[in-house]
Amino acid sequence: MTLRLHRFALSGHAHRAELLLNLLGLRADLIDVDLRGGEHKQPAFLAKNTFGQVPVLEDGPEDNPVVIADSNAILVYLASRYDEQRRWLPVDPVQAAQVQRWLSVAAGQLASGPAAARMVTLFKAPLDHDRAKTVAANLFAVLEQHLAQQDFLVGSAPTIADVALYSYTAHAPEGGVSLQPWPHIRAWLGRIEALPGFVPMPKTAVAA
Template structure:
């Protein structure tokens, strides 16, 4: 019987990030849908799990972990016996943290925000989000030149944290056409055993 519960939403890239990693680790979790449209994430019961009122939240027995990147770190440290997804040596750990910051910064403010405008009609500056997305993608494409993964020579949680919103960038009107290294990297992640996709929405360039 699983003790893992993931509070999230099927069209949330932050939730998918956690779901994807659970699947890659071969872990089963009960997925509990949080009704964001009706404000379930701002109700006392949910705020008791995450005062920021955001999904995803992972429950592992009595342990409650909020924030998608924190969930990746927790799952890697607790359940990845190989130690490959989040290696402990200081330099690699720091390089991974650098890309978790990319996921929480320009990926969240770029492709994730641009998609929020098209998929959820969010009142955000679409042009600004598109511009942040292209600036980030241009750097990432150069970084991936001659590399298969964001950090080191095997996949880590850095790749998982950044995957979903970049893969779904066209839904926000952000074309990946000019970024061949990024597209090859996405394809490599999609070939990992246990990969699960987030459902696509036919909006933006994906329509």
């Protein structure tokens, strides 16, 4: 088994892939992509992901690997391929659908809310910061209510749904979105951080 994760260390999308690798106890070579230098838009990288985005996972020999682009797709692949007990991606149709629902939230409200707000403050992205903070607040209100009823997003054990939402939620303060109003979310973050194999994403700002 040879796993290679092409990533940017401050990307929450890349971190969720790295986090699941560690939670599964999988070793992978971490290959940093120079986003500021435009490496992700060069032909060599575009051959791995035509959208020119990190992360990209390669599994297998360098001359003929399985290539998986998109962070949520990587989570599904890793959980399906390497988690024999299917703890992280349940087989049960109802639970599998619930996981997919949260993956859609990760690609939707989480990306346009906390992630977008962080892009503005850290990377000067030309996005509407006020709108992003409003989307984040609305998302966190729903998430807070949901986590008041259970320890993890789908049932009583962590799944890739939790992994998908963790990084940008934990780092929302870097985008000017405080977590102080949301005790159940903060408790959920703590439960994820207590999991064996947890690895943090580097922090770049003082938490709000």
